[in-house]
Amino acid sequence: MKKIMILFVILSLSFSVVIPGAAPADPGSAKIALTKEKPITVDMKEKSVSVLAQVNGKYFYQATRHGVVFSGGSNGEKSVFRSYATHQDFYDALMKLGLKAGNNMTKENAEKTFVQGDLLEVTVAWEGAPKEYALDEVITDSNKKPFQIRFGGNLKNALQFKTGCLLCLDSCPVGITSNANYTMGAVEKRSEVIFKGNDKILPPDGSLVVINVRAKK
């Protein structure tokens, strides 16, 4: 019995020590033009929208269906990136660029319907990044399908449900933009695909990033 207890103590103390030792380095402060007070800009010349967000390192190890969610939304802690811009501001910015929303998704048809709307190119950059990465480089799709992000629209649902979703990783009737490769339920109901943040590329948890969205040519 004593030997078992000693083993328990060693195991538990090892567990306690492993946790702090494995902690990654603090993210450096990002010299990004956007601020938490002004987290979104529209560049009419470049025809792009830029959103300030923060990495949530939890989803390096756990699957999610949320790419970018406003931190004050009910899904604010459920996404790879926590946005400082709201879903309303993001929608307005995309409309300002003249992009067309699909508005074809409803809760009733979501599991059988792929999102429509203008096709978008989404990239992610941060201070010290060697380049601007495509979204599907920083969020991995277990099926390795290149993302097909479309402007779903869904403003009415977004304001009603207050989830804060800017970008969903499967077709969604609430997210402002969605990945048209999959219908709703592909991640958590039918387990067709696993999405995770790519810790080999992304900076550590808490790091600030800029998400750029433009129409795909």
Added chain:
Amino acid sequence: MMHAVEKPPSLYAGPGKGFSLIFRAALVGFTLGLILAVPASSWVWLEMRVNAGLLIPAATLLCPVFTLWRRNAFSYLLFLMGQTILVIILLAIYGFDRGAFWVVPASLFREGFHFTGLTLKTAGLTVGGIFLGGNFLWMFSLRRSK
């Protein structure tokens, strides 16, 4: 000649009192909360809908209430067993991924207590400190009581 039968170790340490009773129960509750929250959060359907981390503060609060009601302190053996079960659960779900080993408890702690301003590093150090400090204090108090 009858030999005395050795009593198996108990999960309870007998009547306890005051801060020590509550502190130990809170440690056991914190561990129990993580034991419940880790597998819950690995279920993607549930994880996308609820804050599994809430199980941690719930268990941390309920265990002292339970122990006060029973007027019986939890034993150190129970705390050790809980930590071992937690390690086994993490290994079963995430394998020997050292990153997952600390990120998952840290993130659940952060979400459960709504410490959203904390980085995972700070949350991880806090969880580690709770276990390390809890083990140290408990073993120290056991030695003192002998």
